[in-house]
Amino acid sequence: MPGLVRFSVSIDERLLERFDRQVLEKGYPTRSKAIADLIRGNIVTDEWKGGREVAAAVIMVYDHHRRNLSNRLTAIQHDYHNLVISSQHIHLDHDNCLEIVVVRGKPAKVAELANRLKATKGVKYCSLAAASTGGDL
Numbered sequence: 001m002p003g004l005v006r007f008s009v010s011i012d013e014r015l016l017e018r019f020d021r022q023v024l025e026k027g028y029p030t031r032s033k034a035i036a037d038l039i040r041g042n043i044v045t046d047e048w049k050g051g052r053e054v055a056a057a058v059i060m061v062y063d064h065h066r067r068n069l070s071n072r073l074t075a076i077q078h079d080y081h082n083l084v085i086s087s088q089h090i091h092l093d094h095d096n097c098l099e100i101v102v103v104r105g106k107p108a109k110v111a112e113l114a115n116r117l118k119a120t121k122g123v124k125y126c127s128l129a130a131a132s133t134g135g136d137l
């Protein structure tokens with residue numbers, strides 16, 4: 001585990017005041033933790049742009065009563081079986097299902113899977129939560 005280093009930054013005073021308000025509002029224990037999170041966020045953005053292996057969750061809400069929909073969504077996931085690590089199905093209520101599909105792979109393939117799921121008729125909501133495999137964070 002690498003050690004901590006201190007460094008100084010020169011920044012516009014008003015920008016720092018604004019940042020410190022955000023740090024407070026978001027409940028960060030220290031400014032250092034907030035800055036480290038910003039840097040990590042940038043690294044994850046670069047991982048997605050650079051085509052390196054990433055991790056993500058695809059979250060869907062869909063109509064339980066729609067004929068064959070559950071089977072269609074499962075078939076799409078089988079097309080990407082190399083990506084899919086796990087999936088969880090939650091019966092939200094009598095009519096609605098929520099499904100979380102956890103994936104790991106190249107960003108373009110992950111986005112392709114998410115887009116195919118999203119475009120399926122009967123899917124009410126689908127969102128891709130971009131994450132990282134964590135190695136460089």
Ligand code: NI
Nearest residue numbers: 064090091097
């Ligand atoms: Ni269900």
